[in-house]
Amino acid sequence: MTNPRMHDPEEKQAMLARLARIEGQVRAVRRMIDSDEECEGIAQQLSAARKALDRAFYEMVACMIKAGGAKRGDEREASADHVAELLARYA
Secondary structure: OOOOOOOOHHHHHHHHHHHHHHHHHHHHHHHHHHOOOOHHHHHHHHHHHHHHHHHHHHHHHHHHHHHHHOOOHHHHHHHHHHHHHHHHHHO
């Protein structure tokens, strides 16, 4: 089975922008902790960052599913099995 890649320049740029926002959220959490802010506010920001990472993860899984749809027969089944395995392991 070949490994799918993000070849669409717009999708790639959108993912990079999403990850940059997540990176900013994590930096903000570090600043909040360093500034001794309340735990509830920090937890709220961590939750937002976690959800953003989850969305990025599902975008990658969607990429794999789209790439698997173009395959035939046994290759398509192996691709679907691989995606299912990743979802079970990481989701």
